[in-house]
Structure formats: C-alpha cells, structure tokens
Amino acid sequence: MSKLVYLVPLFPLIGFLINGLGRKSLSKSLIGVIGSGVILASFAVSLGIFFEVKQDGFQPQIIHLFDFIKVENFTIPFSFQVDQLSSLFLLIITGVGFLIHLYSTSYMHNEETQHYGRYFAYLNLFVFSMLLLVLGANYLIMFIGWEGVGLCSYLLIGYWFKNNNYNYAARKAFVMNRIGDVGFLLAVFWILSKLGTLSYNEVFANASAFSAFDVTAITMLLFVGAMGKSAQIPLYTWLPDAMAGPTPVSALIHAATMVTAGIYMIVRSNVLYTMAPTTQAVVAVVGLATAFLAATIALKQNDIKKVLAYSTVSQLGYMFLGLGVGAYTGAVFHVMTHAFFKALLFLGAGSVIHAMGNEQDIRMMGGLKKYMPITHITFLLACLAISGIPPFSGFFSKDEILAAAYEHNKVLWLIGAITAGLTAFYMFRLYVMTFMGQFRGTHEQEHHLHESPSAMTIPLIILAILSVVGGFVGIPEAFAHNAHALEHFLSPVIVKSTETVHHLDTGTEYMLMAISVGLAIVAIIYAWTRFSKKPEIAEPEGAGKFLANKWYIDELYDRVIANPLVALGGFLKNVVEKSGIDGIVNGVGRGVNYAGRQIRLMQSGQVGNYILLMVLSMVLMIILVFYGNNLNPLLNYFSK
C-alpha cells in the first residue's frame, strides 16, 4: 500500500485540476462530489497506508518519483517518505479534510457556480500541498508543500476578493508566512552547505557532523519557519486576521492542518532539536508566551471566529511548549486532538454564522440552544474537550504536555496551567454568550434561525465523537501502563521522546491533573455564572480594552516595522532614486549641457579673441613641453 502513496496527493491534485478548469461548466453538485470525493479517496488510501505502517517492524519507506534538482554537488529527489509520523498526519489531513469538504458543500452552497468551483479547487490544492508537506522525504519537498499551503491559505483567505480588508488579511498572512519561510529556507541552505543533502534519512544519520553552532542555528531558523506557519510570537498576528476566509477554511487550514505544519516539521526534525537545548528552550518559552498572550486576548474578543482563532494560537503555543520540553509525542497528540475539537468548534461556529446570516458578533447572539440542538451539543463537547475536562480528548493531550513541562521547569507548568484555566474561561464565555440566555439579535435573524442541513451536521457529529474519544489513543502512564498507543506508534521516528514523562511518579501526575482540571472547572463555573445572566455587551475598559485590542501588537508592528519600511521605500523612491542616483546620472547630462553652453561662449565670433586664445594656448603648450617635467605629478595623471 505504501507504494501507492503518490495516489494520496494525486487525488486532490486531480480534483483541483477538474474543479479549477471546469468551474464554469460543471454543476455545483458535481463540483461538490468531486471536491469531497477525491479527498475521501485519499483518505481511503491513507487508511490503507496507516494500517500497513501500524504493523510492527514496519520500516520507513522512501518512494522516489524523479530527480527534482540534480547538480554537481547535490541531488534533491522528488520523493515521498512513508513512516509513522507522515501516515498519522495523512489520516488527520485527509480525514478532517474530508469532513470539512463535506461540510463546505453545504456551507458554500450560496456561492455562484464558478466561485464554488474555485473554492473547491483551492481547497483541493490546499490538501495536495499539505500532503506534499508531510509526505516529502526531504526538506525541499517539505518546503514546496510549506509554501504551497501558504499560497492556498492566501487564496482562501482572499476568497471573497471583492472585499479589500479580506485581501489585506490574505496578503498579511502570506507575507508573514514568507518571513517564516525565509527562515526555513536559510536552514535548508545551511543543511545543504554542511551535508550536501536534504533527505531526512541522511541528514539525521549524519547529524553528528554538525557543530553545536550549526545545529543551533539550523534549528532556530527552522523554528522561525515554524513561527510563521504556526502563528507563534512574533509572527502570529496573521492568524486572527485569516478568519476573513470562509469558515470551513478556517477550520481546515487555520485550525486543523496547516498551522500544525510547524509542529510537524519540528517533530520531523526532532533529532536535530534534541541536539540543540538552546533552541528547545527558546521554543518552549516562545510557545508558552504565545499560549498565554493569545489566551488573554481571547478573553475579550467578541467575534466568534476571532475567539477561536486566538484559541488556536494559544493551543499551538501549547504544542510548541510540548516540543520545547521534548514531549514530541505530546505535541503530535495535541495536534491530533486539537484538529478534532478545533475543527469542530470552527464548523460549529460556521453553523451558527450560517444560521445567523453571517453575523459573527457573539453579543448579537444568545439562546441558540433551542434553535440548533446538534450544533449546540457538539459545540459544548468541543468546549469541554478544549478545556481539558476528562475524559474528553483535550484532557489527555494537554495533560501530557503540562506534565512534561512540569518535569522540565515548574514555572513553565504553572503558566501553562493558568493558561489552561483561561482557555476554559474564554471558551465557556463564548459558549454561554452564544447558546445560553436570550437571543439578542434582530427579529429577522431570529426568524431565520434553524438547524443546519445534514451535510453540515454530520461532520459535526463525527468530529464530536472524535473529540470525545480521541484522547484514548494516548492514555497516560498514570492510568494504565503502556497504554499510550500513540507513543508506541510514533516511537520509531522520535528519539528519547517520552523519557521525561516517565520520571514523574504517579502521585505527582495525579496532582498535576487535578490542579489543571480543577482550574478549568472553576473557570467554567465562573464563566457560566457570569455570562449566562448578564452577557458582556459593553465595550471593555482599562485592562480589558488593552486585551480587546490585542495588546496593540498590530499597531505596534505597523508603527515599528510596516510604516518605517513603507516610508523607507518612499524615501528611496522619491529621494535616493530620483535625486540621488538618477540625479547623478541626469546631472552628468545636465553638466554636459551646461558645459556646452559655457564653452560655447568662448566662441565669441571675434577674431581677436580667437587669436588671443590661440596665443595663450601656444604659450601654455610651450611651457608644458619644455618646463613640463616640473609639473609631472599632475600631468602624469593620464598615463595610467
């Protein structure tokens, strides 16, 4: 089965081509079927691969397609690698991807046919790129996918291209991603210049050839790439803006898959990261800071999708915290569970938005429980999952990361636990404001409120089930010995992955779980009581305003980076280019003209003047020839 891995990205590519080229001629239903069907086909193949990989003694397979770049010093093949990590991600991508495609067929049904086709083409292209990213057997193929998902993200954020704010958000996303990409690219160059290869196998096998500085630099640069793609400080601001895209897109790209590419990449490079403790520390700190910062911002957001977006950033921060403390499996675990519940949250939000007639402000909602039961239930389950309430999936994965953090550094754990509490708080604020209490929207909206069609609710239900049970693939050591199926599964690709967790004794682990769960429950109760009766309608003041304005980070970036850069561009264009360089060039021309005008005056038309000048020249020439040797230094100027 793993020999057929090329089919996995091939199906979405075919779907992209069919939908892209036939977006005008195909009917909507056909587009939907093709768009979702190719992903389902990929999912089927991925499933087959997964089961093959799952067998014991499976060795990673490299499927070589053709030589992509082959020059004297190095060869970069276009090849795929099938191993535990990639097959797991294949499942997540195609599985969640399929559900979201299915959801989209209904959600996007109001679009014109050609835009509908365009939408699915983009979505398929995204899946294709994402699959390339995880399947690539070397860093360059990963980079191809890496940029490809950025491209699709750009296209999908700006899907409604008539709206310039959306376009702006799309561009911002792309540029921020590009900043990260440059870091990635530099790391690639670095590896290439040291080892002459980019294949994972060879790089990891020869990792000992790197000096400590090399490996730190490479991992830091890779992490820069991850910052961009996975929205970490300081490159996270694009993700909330990316909510401009259609909601399923947010679910797929900006929650479940693309943003986890950074985690995938670091896990993939875990050999290198393990060799670079400095980088790991940086990763952990940045991850945690991001988690905390985003969580605080999420506290005061009123746009349903913005809350979820900051929540995503926050959760990604968790994952990086996990990576930073060496809990690679934990990070992957959280990627997986997060994919389920965050996709579910977004799709649920999409369902709400759909019902509310594109209203996204939670202050205008409330009391939707009775109108949309399925959405309500699934959303609640997802909230519980993300808040880390056992036995929902979020509890297991988050707990694993926190436990690893505790082992590593207790301060990290403390902040992480507080953040978990904040997460529970803002999620339930969201939940309560949306589904509880009285409806606060217009009558017209109220009139139209309805449960979404089954094409939308079925994915919700499936994801809800996964969110509930997804955690059981990684039961912690404290509950049952060696029951961590995921860890077991991933162990071939990860070095020394869980060693830290094993040091914790069971009691401590229970205690940590109790604290974080307790914090979450307190936060949930507080949120529930606070917002169910008296929804937060008023504009926030003081610290709240600071949080509502996202710590003014966007403004800061504009002031410190964007505006100066644009001003510099203007300066270069208007001053340096025009007056400086071109000024010199034109100045030479003007100088020639001026000299011409002045020298012309010598031609006075007077014979007397002419002869006088001639006589003077004669005198000078005779002096030059006969007394010239005394003037040599000056006159030898022309004799090279």
Place this chain on the structure above:
Amino acid sequence: MPITYYIVLSIVLFCIGVVGVLTRRNAIIIFMSIELMLNAANLLLVAFSKMHNNSAIGTANAATAGIDGQLFVFFIMVVAAAEVCVGLSIIVMMYRNTHSVDVNFLNRLKN
C-alpha cells in the same frame, strides 16, 4: 655674427607681429602684422642658412650647404605674394559689402 642674435631678433619681430595681430582691429593692419611674422621667419631662415654654410666650410658640400634655407625663403615670398593677392581681394570684398575693415564687426558668426 652669433646666430643667437638673429634668432632673438626674429623672435622679437615675430612676436611684435603677433602683438600686432592681437591689438589691432583693422584687418589690413592685422594682415600686415602677419606679413611681419613671415618676414621674421624669412630672416631666421636666411640666418640659419648662413650658419649651416658656415659650419660646412671645409667640407665637400661647402658650396651648397645652407642653400636650402635661402630657397625656402624664396618660396615663402612667392607664397606670400599669392596670399596677399587673395587676402586683399577678400578684404576688398568685405569692404564692398560692409564698408568697414574692422574685424570687431565680424561677429555674425558666433557661439
């Protein structure tokens, strides 16, 4: 006579001619100054001719040594005569048209 005397004399005459060209406005006077320059050259040539003749005394070609110089002077006079002929006719033509021989008025062509 030491040849340097003649050289200096011719140079001085030549330069007086040059100064004449520079300081006068009358085209005819300028032309005369130029003739003065030519004569300075002539004088110099004759003097050199005699100098070379002097230094050739006692050698085989003493009879003709330096004769080139004097013949050159002859040709210069020939040419000068032709030149004067043309020059004066040009000046006359100019005078016919403008009723002036003042070179300062020759300024239609400039810059």
Place this chain on the structure above:
Amino acid sequence: MNTIILSAIFGVVMMFTGIFIHNRSVYKTVSAVALLVLLVFNIAESHGSAIFNIDTANFLHFDPFGLLFNSICIFSTLIYVMLSGRDLEKAGNNTAEVHALIFFVLCGIGIVTSYTNLLMLFIGIEILSIPLYILTGSDKKNLKGNEAALKYFLMGSFSTGILLMGIAMLYGSGGTFMVERVAKEGMLSYLSALGMVLIFIALSFKVSAAPFHFWTPDVYDGAPAVITSFMATVVKVAGFAAFIRLIEGRLGSMGSQSDRLIGIVIILTLAFGNLTAVFQQSVKRMLAYSSIAQAGFMLFALFAVNDAAKEGLLLYAAAYSLATIGIFSVLAKMDDMTLEGFNGFSKSQPLIAALLAIFLLSLAGIPLTGGFFAKYYMLASVVKTGKYLGLVIVGVLFAAVSAYYYFKVIQAMYFKEGNIVLAPVTNRFKYLLVFVAFLIVLLGVFPNSLLSFLYF
C-alpha cells in the same frame, strides 16, 4: 605624381570650360568625368603604373598610404561633386572657377599626402588653403560667407606664420628640410623641439584641433553648405594625412613630452567639439563642431603612430568623409538648417531620412557602419601602444556624448512631427545617396575591403 599633375591640368581645363561653355550644368559633368579620370590614374599609380615619372629629387615620395589616401579624397570629391554639384551652382556665380579651385585643392592634397620635405608641406598646405579662402567667400553676396572668408584667411595666415617659424627652427637645428633625416637624429634638441611644437600648433590649426579650432565653427557655418561639406571632409582628412607623415618620425622622438602634448590636444579637442556641439540648434553648426570632435578622434592616430593608426586614419577618412558629404548634400537642399527643420523628415522623405540616419549613426560610431571601425581602429592604435589607457577612456566617454547630438537629429527626423522644406531631389541623387550609404555599411561590415589596398 599623377594626381598632382592631372588635377592641376584639370583645374586649368575647368577654367577654360568656364570661359567657353556657359551652360552651368555641364561643369558638373565635366568635373565628375575629370575626377573619375583622376581617380583611375591615381589607382593606376598605386598599382605601380604612373604616367608621369618625374624625378622629384626626394621632395615627394609616393607610398601606398599616401596614394590610397589620395584615392579616398578623390573618390569622396567625386561623390561630393555628383551629389552636390547642383548646389555648387547656387553658391556664387563662378561655378566653373569653383570646380577649378576644387581641383587645385586636390592638387594640394596630392602634395601633402606624399611630401618628404617641409617645403613641399608648406607649399602643399598653401595650395590647399588659398583656394579654400576663396571658396569660403565664393558667395559674395552672403555677408556671413564674407565674414567667414576673412576670418579664415586671417587666422589661416597667422597659422602659416607659425608654421614657417617652426620650419625655420627645425631647419636651424638640422640644416635640412627633409622629414626623414631629422627624424633619425634621436632626441630632438631644444631648438628643433620648439620648431616641432610650432609646426604641431600650425597643423593643429589646419585640422581644427583644440585649442586652435576657433575658426572652424564660424567658417563652416558661414561658408555655403556645399563648400563646408568639402572643407569639413576631404580637406580636413588630408590635413591629417599631412600631420601623420610629419609626426611619424619627428614628434615621436620627443618622448613623453609629445605624448603629453598630443594627449592634451586630444582631450581638449574632444571636449570642445563634443560639448559645444551638444548645445547647437543649427545642424550645420553642430556638424561644424562635430567635425572638431571627429578631429579629436583622428588625433588618436597621431598619438599612436603605428600601423593600426594609419589604417584607421584611412578608414576614418573614408567613413567620415562619405557620411558628412552625404549629410551636407541633403542639408544644402534644406531651407531651415536648424534641428526643428528636420522634424518629421521621415514622414515626407522616408528614404532620405533612413540614409541620413545611417550617416549619422556612422558619425556616432555605431557598429555596422564604417564610422564604428574608424573609431575602433583609432582606439585600437592607442591601446596597442599599451600606454595611456586613460586617454582612450576619455575618448569613449566623449564618443558617448557625441551620440547625444547626432541622435538629436535622428530624433527630430523620426520621432517628431513637422513639415520639412526640401528642394526637389532627383532620383539620381537618391540612388547616389543610397550608394554612399551602402559604402558606409560595407565599410562597417568588411573594413578589410578598403584596407587590403594598403597591403598590395
């Protein structure tokens, strides 16, 4: 010797033609035929069959270079007469005499390209100059022409005085007027060096090298366009032939002093010619300045004085003369000789405009035209010496400046709108002009076709 004697004879013939035939259009034909004969005999001589085998007592020496130069000059004059003959009739009433004077000038050219004795140089230059004074003023009614003639005459005589003083000093030092004999004496003494400098200055005047170029714009501008055409081309390049024969041995022995002297003259000439030409509004006057600039390039040959220099000078003479004659032949037919006068030329006369463009491109030294190889050889000759690369770079910088004003004319012709006033042109004129352009392009693709004559 053929050239000298035959051109003198033809000059006389033209005078008599003027007396006996009053149909002016005949003069042109007679003149053209005579020039053709002259050309044939000159080429014959360069192939070793001179009809006049006169013992010149070492006053003249006919070498391939000089003879080829004569051929170029005669050929250019032939083209000139055929292109501009009709316009010559308009310049004054004495057309036959003008033709005669042109022959006398050719006689002078024959002398200055083959002299070995300073006396012949002097006489040659005078034979060259005196007819020119007259030609300049040949349009007697034209005040500008009068003024130009007088200026030219006064300054020309002045330079003659300097030349003679120089010759006298050279003679004083060496006791001979033979060019070669002085040359072999090694380092020049002070006396002969002074003489040499004076001669250099006088000849610089003749070829309008700065800072002795002041007469050039005024005279070229004032003279009738047809005459300017002749003066600026055939006569000017002949001056260089005379110059290089002199410099070949003599000034070279002054070592770095003379390098410096010529170098400065080159730079000044390039600078004056090019910079001043930039600002001109009258195309005629612009061409006058450009001729100074071109002279600056030809001076490179004097700086280098090697095979490449002499070859280059030949090429330069041909390319420059043909192109300039071509331009002037059209210019002479125009009322408005300013740049505006050329606006919209390509609309009304596309063929002539294209040919003019080729001529201008050649003057600017663009490849595929003879002018390019001309400049190329000039630069090559200096580079070959291995010294003074800076001078070459100055040269090319000014070559770029020169493109500026030549292209202004092209721009006016092609890219601007306007009505031109052009006297009617015959088809024969056009064909001839095409032929000239063809020659220029031929020189630009196969310069060897001309130079191979040199190595017969």
Place this chain on the structure above:
Amino acid sequence: MSTTEILFWFLSALALVGATMVLISKNPVHSILWLIIVFFAISGHYVLLNAQFLAIVNLIVYAGAIMVLFLFVVMLMNLNSDSEPQKNKWFKIAGAISGGCLMLIMIDVIRDAGEIQHAKALVKEGNIGLIKNLGMVLFKEYVVPFEISSVLFLSAMVGAVVIGKKD
C-alpha cells in the same frame, strides 16, 4: 665694434622700431610706410648675410609689390585717416602681455638650445646667396616645387578673379 656689427645693430634697431611703429601708428598709411622701412631693414640684413638675391627679391616683392598693393587698397578704401576705432584697453594689454610671454618663452627655450650656442652665421662671406648658385639649385633640384608653386599662383589668380570680379 666692426662695421658689420654696427650695421647689424643699426638694422636690427631699425627693424624693431619700424615694427613697433607699425603697431602704434594710428594711420594705416603710416603703418604701411613703417612696414616698408622694416622690410628695408630686413633686406639690409640679407645683404649683410650676403644673400643678395633675397635682398633684392625682398625689396621688389615685399616693399615694392606687396606693400604698394596694401597702399592701394588703403587708399582705395579711403582709410588713410586716424579713424580706426581702438580696441578695448584691457584687450590690448592682454594681447601685448601674451605676445610678450610668447617672446620670452621662446627666447628662453632657445637659450638652452645646445647646438647653436656657439654657432655663427657667416656674415659678408659665402656665396650661396648669390643668384647664380641659387639659380643652379633652384632649377635643378627645386624644379618640382618651383613648378608646383605655379598651381598656387594659378589658384590665387583664379581666386582674385572670383572674389574681385564684379558680378
């Protein structure tokens, strides 16, 4: 001081004074007359150098023919008054100074010329300047330039006709 020397100095002084007076005279006719005096002085030098032929030719051609021609022209134009407008004073000074500089520099250069430091011009002796010797060389060796200069005259003649003829 021998007679020759006295004569030399006298003629030199005469030439220089004459030349200067040519410049200074306001009246063109006076200038011409002074110039004739200069030519006489120069002819005197020629005689002194025993170049009798040139001396005579100089008198005939220059003083006689050329200067008379000048005189005719001046008379013809009725320029024999002090009417010539003066040049700008500064210009005159500049001209005089540059001419002077030229003179000084040329003399200075000549002073260093080694080969003529002690050379002497043969005065009163030597017969190369005699018409017989000159004639022999002129019509034997110099026949080519002699004949060619006829072209010069021819062109000058044509020129004078072209320019001088009334249309």
Place this chain on the structure above:
Amino acid sequence: MIPVLLIVIPLVTGLISFLIKEERSAKAFALLSSVATLAVSLISLFQNGTQNSFDASWLPMLGSRFSVSLDGMGKILTLLTAVSFPIIFASTYNNKYKSPNAFYGFMLLTQAGLMGVFCAMDLFLFYFFWELALIPAYFLCSKWGGEKRIPVTFKFFVYTFLGSLLMLVGILYVYYKTPDHSFAINSLRNLALTASEENFIFWLFFIAFAIKMPVFPFHTWQPDTYEQAPTAVTMVLSGIMVKMGVFAVIRWLLPMFPAASVRMADIVMILAVIGMIYASLIAIRQDDMKRLVAYSSIAHIGLMAATMFTGSSAGMQGVIFQMFAHGVNIIGLWIVIDVIEQQLGTRKFSQLGGLAQKAPVLAIMFVIMCFANIALPLTNSFVGEFLMFNSVFRHSVIIGAVACISIILAAVYTLWMVQKVFYGEVRNEENISLNVPVNTQIMLGILVAMVIIFGVYPQPMINLTSDTVTKIIAQTK
C-alpha cells in the same frame, strides 16, 4: 550551421519586413519568421557538436572570425529568444502600430542581434551583435513608445552605449594581450595580465554588463524605459535583453578574468544585494504596473548578478536556468499588463481594481505569473532561485541572509499589485469591458504551462547548463 540560421533568419526577414507595407502581411510575416526561428532553435536542442557551430573568416586583419557556436547556455538562451518572439508577436497581434513594417522589421533585427550575442564565440563578433541588438531597440522605443519616450529612450541608449564603449576599450586591451592576437574565446581564456591590469579591465567589462543587466546603481534607465517602451518591446528588453548582461558575464567576464572575478566578487555581490533590497523597497511604493515589474526585475537580476560571482557551479546553473525562467515569467506579466493597458488605457493602481471579476482567466494567469515571479515552489523560478540563494548563502552567510529579505519583499509588492489590480471592487464600473483576445489567452496558457512544467521537472534544462558551467568553473580554479 544552426547558429548561423538563428541569426540569419531574423536578420534577412527583418530587412525584408521593411518592404512589406501592408499591416496584416507584415504581422503574419514576422510571426512566420519567428516561428521558423523557433523551429531551428528547437532542432538545436537535439544536436551536438558540429551542427551547432560555425566558423568562417571575417576580419582577418583584425584577428576576428565569424565564429558562432551553441553550448548548453547558448541553447537555453537562444531558445528563450526563439520562444519569446512568436509569443510576443502572437500575444500582441491585435495591437495597432503606425508603420508596422518598420516595427516588425526592427523587432526581427533585434532578435538577430540577440541571437548573435548568444551564439558568438568571438569577442569582437559578440560586441558587434551586442550593439546590433541595441540600435533597433532604440528605434522601437523611441518611435512607438509612450509620451516621454524620446528623452527616456535616449537616456537608455546613451547609458548602454557608454557601457558598450567602455567594454570596447576593454576588448581592445585584452585583444593585444592574447598570445596570438585574436578575439577567439579560447585565446581569451589564456590572457597574460597582471593583477592590477586585470582588475581594471574587469571593471571596464563589468560596467557594460552591469548597465545592461542592470545592477545597482546603474539601473536608473530601466524603469523609465520599461514604462515608456511599447509593451512588445518591453517584453524583449526585460525578457531577453537584460539577460545579455548576465549571459555576457558568464560567457566572457568570468573566463577572461577568473582571478579578478574572485577578487571583486564581494564588491559585486554587495552591490547586487543592495540593489535587490533597494529595488524591492522602491517597488513597494510604485503606482504603475510597468514600473513595479521593472523594479522587481532589477531585484531578480540582482540575485543573478550576485550568484555569478560565487564561483559555485550549482549557483551558476541556477543563474542560467533562471535566465530562462525569468524571461518566461516577465513576458507573461507584460502580456497581461499590455492587455490591461490596451483596453483600459491605464496602468495605474489607483485607477484599477476588481478586474478579476471582469476577466477571471486573465486574473488566474496573472496570479500564476506573479507567483512565479516570487518564486513559489513548483514554478520555474523557484528552482533557479533556490540554487542561486543557496550558493550565495554558501559563499557568505550574511550576504545570503540579507539577500533572502528580498524574498519577503517580493511577496509584499507582487501581492500588492495583484490586490490592487485584480481584487477589490471594480472602479468606473460603467466603462470597463475587458475582453482578453483568444490569441493572448493561448499565449498566456503556453507561458503558464512552461512555468509549471519547468517548475515541476526542471532537470532536463539543468542538465543542459552543465557543460558551460563545468568549463567556467574549471577555468576559475
């Protein structure tokens, strides 16, 4: 014989074209001629050895021979030239020119000059064609260009002419330094120069090439010229002609002055990298599509200029590859810009917007071209830029890192252009109609196909470059 055909076909047809007065025949004739050239060029890809070279006596006295030959790099660039012209002619088939015969004649002459430059194996011949390519381009820009065409084109002309002249001095100098006084490339590989001579002559050549490329700070002619030139000519200028400079460095400068190239590498690279950032920053502030693309081109060429001096074979291969890729991409961009300008009469962002609604196909093509322009993976430029950045980075980490900033800036300005022109609301709704002619669509389609094909499977073309590069690298070592 093939290189001779490549030169002669456009040369002769170009001259004939002047005589065809009728507009449609002139167009068809030019198109036919360019297709014939393309056919010959395609044949050359499958030929080796004697078929691809020709040598004849030309100027024996000068020591110059008419020696033309195609190596891998020559094949790629002649192919680029041969491919571009039919595309240019076909995509602008509907444009109206006054005196079309002259327009197409000059275009074909330019092509002949370009072909000559890419084939010449004799330095003098090379110079000859170098200038031959310039003159028709000058006439094309000056006669058929925009409002300020005359001064702008003239600046372009004088600038490049000056560069050429400096190169001419250099050519003369090296000629006299060859052992056998010849311009043949093989003789020029064995120059006996002192270090200071080499440095000096290096700059004479490099300035000429740098002006053509253009490298900062010799670039100021370029945006104006691109802006003012008729778009078909801009395509030639930016698509092919700027490659002349890059090509010339690889073909001539590096083999002739290997030591000086190493000594000057850092200076050149720093200039080039400054240029990349500088041009990118200026591009951000442009309001005119043509100018933006022009500055973007400066940035891209800057990378090529920097890479050439790294002395890395992979980088050099990247440069050669990228020459082709950049040519294809930028021609694609110009075609779209031309359609917009022809039909809407403006190129200003401030007057455009929302065109994606009016012309979705055009928008898609343009977006693909734009992404190729910013070197997105699986487009053709990615391969080239990857190889180039890699070798710059390997040469100097700092220079490489700074150069990489331009990747980000490229995204900024390119997407800015896409957004301003194609996205958002349509401006002046009532009088906008944008019909993309079929021929233009087809040509864009071909270009897009090339972008993708060479982006996904670049290896055949990379292989073509290896012989040239191996030779040069062997020379430099």
